[in-house]
Amino acid sequence: MAKPQTFFEKMWNDHVIADLGDGASLLQIDRLFLHDLSGSAAIARLEESGRPINSRDQVFGVVDHLISSRPGRGPDDTASRGGVELIQSMRQLSHKYGITFFDSTDARQGIVHVVSPELGIALPGTTLVCGDSHTCTVGGVGALAWGIGSTECEHVLATQTLAQVRPKTMRINFEGEVGPGVYPKDLILYLIGEIGANGGIGYAAEFAGSAIRKMSVEGRMTICNMAIEFQAKYGFVPADDVTFDYIKGRDFAPKGHAWDEAVAYWRSLATDEHAVFDQEVTIDCARIQPQVTWGTSPQQVAGIGDRVPDPADMSDPGVRTLLERAIEYIQLRPGTPLDGVKIDAAYIGSCTNARISDLRDAAAVLKGRKVAPGVRAICVPGSSTVKRAAEAEGLDRTFRDAGFEWHESGCAMCASQGGDYFANLRVISTTNRNFEGRQGPQTRTHLASPVTVAASAIAGRIADARTVIA
Amino acid sequence: MEKLTTVEGVAVPILRINIDTDQITPGKELVRMRTEGAAASLFAYWRYIGDREPNPEFILNREPWNKAQILLADRNFGCGSSRESAPQALRAWGFRAVIAPSFGGIFYNNCFRNGLLPIEMPIEDIRSIAMQMEAAQGNAKVIVDLSNQTVTAPDGTRKSFKAPGVLREMLLLGADEIDVTLRRAAETDAFRSRDRIKRPWAYRAA
Ligand code: SF4
16 A cells, blocks of 8 residues: 555655755745736746746736825825835736736735635635745645745746755644634634744644644634745645535636546545654634734734733843844833733734635624724725625625724735835734834734724724624 | 854854844834845844934944844843734844843744754853953854864853754754755655545545
8 A cells, every 4th residue: 555645745645746855845836826926027037038928827926015005096006105116017918918917906806825725716726826925825625736936936927947955854733622712813823923933944844733624714714824934935724625615616726637636636636644744733712712923023922811911031141132123113111911911902804814714703892882082993895896795795784883894805914015004003914924023113003803903993902802702 | 954063153142031033123114124125124223223324332332242143132032923924034134143041932943044053051141241242342253163062252261052853963964954855855755645644634624
């Protein structure tokens, strides 16, 4: 009998074109997704070199990073200096080279990692790359997906391949019952708190266990989204029946006979029983309470019932300095209980947590309630498709009635691409990065689930959704 | 790739853990640096006070550290956003190598493609080099030798490191990676004709 293999090993082996020695391989790339921030530069550089695009049908583009989310925005509306030029050149070059392109005015526009699985472009059993570190999000459908730089993007455009060094494998088992008020975001934040922001360096992370098996594909994408936040460049959940139900019928998914063939192949990719990982981590979900970050790394996270730690308790001098800096930036004293910290703003958006299920969860908390006076609350749906679906269900009314601004889809306020909505403010946010300055100059970001963000917006302070809605 | 064989120069310590690419080149700078040049954006939040007033406290604003070609950093350097502006800004400033105990994976790959060598070394060795540099107030040299994969500290201590074979060779030769791959066209075509039978749906989006 053949040696049992992990999903990752099968995926990798099935994509190796050539062995480059020293653990590196030249890999077939099934999908390249470009976006407005770095996409046009990659195409322009290819153009300068005089080389053609190798596999145009496997290249896609979208406008998401620079476009303003302002309600009623125009096609080139951006708060980013020089952003108009980038959006326009992305548009022009996509048309020129015949790339499938979702313009800012396209009904299918949205954040790249929300759009690609939603349209069935990211499929199980495919390698997908994009010039953005959160490309691992779409590992949630059983793709092997990772973020690359713009020079690598140009390489893919020119060859539809990429040379990569093979990572080690890691399995993270989320076992046990997930308590009420606890969401996929809490699970992944908890994990990062446990294993650290570099706990996955050099690894490809498979998420498994009973909690993952029961989880929706959207929840799995929230988990995979943050694989890069513990430095696993790749994060994924091998496809199962939950995945197939999610993918079936989507615009770019295989149909008819091709679908059946594809599903048979996808099933064969599941990790074999007794396959061996380089590392395994098991998390008991029953112990996880809603999580909120208190610092400037996703690793600096605690349960809502916990307090800001004291750097003086740390023995490693490097770690102590890190904590001191984080606490100074975030302006919280050691020992402060997280529950009750006053906030200035609340943000529901990003490729982590702005899919339809996230908006439904948040709306359930907001229904019949009001955002606390003085809190600026904004919801940016993950894609235009999500936005329309939410409006069809009347979720936009719930958000607006509660006092949330209801925006167009895009990235803008997640990574401070101009506008500085949150400069100097304390924001509770469904995004994935609480780095210094990430959401604006001196913006203090606290990462949490959509439900915690909604509950906190109502309370005007970081709040335990379980008590707000009780 | 821009060729790199040896680097001999000032090594500047910025020994913080988790220096992410948003610190190296903040999001706000990404469009701005297209007009002002990448070097102006490097560590923008730390380097400037207000609008582009140099912060005298920041080490890269001081002689002779501002001539550094080697950066000494702590764990998980270059984590975060995939933005290639980060290695570009480091390179544009004048850096040719970054020495850290570990790197963000995407950043690590991006470095090679921008003529910047990422070197993994234990933190104790890095601290030792940093201490020597500080004792000399920056007036000392560190030598990085990519052919032999060694780093020589100011006191002459030599440590080895390992860079992935393919990337190392391309950097040593200054090879064009796309050319190298395109020379494998026959293998690529052979792979694809087999693969198209196995996974036809992967090639043509429906
Ligand atoms: S939503 Fe934020 S994290 Fe996601 S792709 Fe956009 S900028 Fe990056």
